[in-house]
Amino acid sequence: MLLGEDNIKKIRRSKVVICGLGGVGGFALEALARLGVGNFFLIDYDRFDLSNLNRQILGEFNNIGLLKVDAALNRLKSISDSNVLVSQKRVQEALVEIESFKPDVIVDAIDDLEAKIIAY
Template sequence: MLTDEELLRYSRQVLLAQVDVAGQLKLKASRVLVVGLGGLGSPVALYLAAAGVGELHLADFDRVDLTNLQRQVLHDTTTVGLLKVDSAVARLQAINPDIALVRHSQALDADSLGNVVAAVDLVLDCSDNFTTREAVNAACFAAGKPLVSGAAIRLEGQLSVFDPRQAHSPCYHCLYGQGSEAELSCSEAGVLGPVVGLVGSLQALETLKILAGFGEPLVGRLLLIDAASARFRELRLKRDPHCPVCQVRLG
């Protein structure tokens, strides 16, 4: 049940017919893994904590740097030099002390990543490199857990949902194969803060839709964002029948 304080805290979203008390209870019972606490992970973690997702697993082995603060709004000047997971926990506890926060401050190898993914209901890939995205995708499909994947660089962003519970869903590997042409990091190519904020906010929205069970998640669709022209495009994605990552599970 929701306490009186929880009903008051979440009253504005409980008022929505798509959420209601039943949806809020689903959020409260949910466990979510956020991989990466940078530009994308910042709005993701902030909005999911504020929305009352019951247990957030926070994975990042990096430390807060001054160059992060232009876009990584989860952190601030006073936390420069701290582990990002520690900076994040302090901020999220201040926003919502009622949720559980689990730190993962060590780099996750294949085994540990698999264990962490198996322990949650949904995973958000907020990382900034292809190797991590491929590993997270493989772990999610092996464990049968939905993956909300986002990326942003320069003035461009993209977003999709890969859900191994749905037979028609492609996976990240179906889309990019052995690598993406856009493997530059933000430190090499640059990025505008609101662009990662936009993509991360949309990732949080897709997560709430999936967990509370409303709307139409971006499964089988890739949302492309051109911030310079304020244009959004949507591409349909099909599962690769020869994909080595998802064909074993989906058949």
């Protein structure tokens, strides 16, 4: 009621790319999913390990060894009915896919400076 029906529909139609699903990206995904974003493209090439447990929302014992995109997809399915695409690539390898997704928003949650330079 606070946002209004038109804005809720706009959020539901929105397309969000999240580059990196670690500390920042995982929390962004959780918040945006609960907000009602309807379409996600999730990009991360990494897997969860023990060092992620204390600082990443998707870091759980069950997810150790799992690709971060797979853990994120599982989490998203448990809280949202959003449409989701995933890529197990580095951001610089997924630029064509990002462009074809036609996102409204791109969340830059990567910690690779070279990838940031190439991607932008």
